Ligand code: SF4
């Protein structure tokens with residue numbers, strides 16, 4: 001059975017934390033990160049997020065890196081889903097050529113070339129994440145007053 005470590009081991013280089021990227025935060029994540037920082041969600045949104053359309057996204061610092069990058073991810077335990085599952089993201093299942101793009105950005109990838117195994121690992125990582133988050137984090141009330149899925 002394939003395992004994610006057949007494809008990837010993080011080198012902790014921080015390359016994926018550079019630039020204005022995809023660190024969107026859901027209501028559940030806003031609540032979790034705010035609690036971790038000891039602030040309320042409104043303050044987290046105001047001080048640590050920008051808006052990309054209607055969706056909050058973690059700010060980029062003047063250095064060009066994510067505001068939470070300081071040689072390591074300073075919110076590692078509660079970082080957003082995209083950061084947790086990376087590089088095993090859904091878009092690989094939609095179009096396998098996306099793996100080549102990810103691979104060109106991430107030195108932690110050591111590809112064994114089997115795309116079916118890779119797809120299985122993506123599904124495994126996504127399922128594990130979704131189970132873990134549901135077990136460890138209750139559904140919050142969103143900033144719009146509704147509950148998330
Ligand atoms: S770019 Fe890849 S190896 Fe570097 S920190 Fe990000 S996930 Fe890890």
Ligand code: SF4
Pocket residue numbers: 016017023058066067068069070072073074075076079080083
């Ligand atoms: S939250 Fe952490 S892992 Fe995600 S982009 Fe910011 S520093 Fe990187």
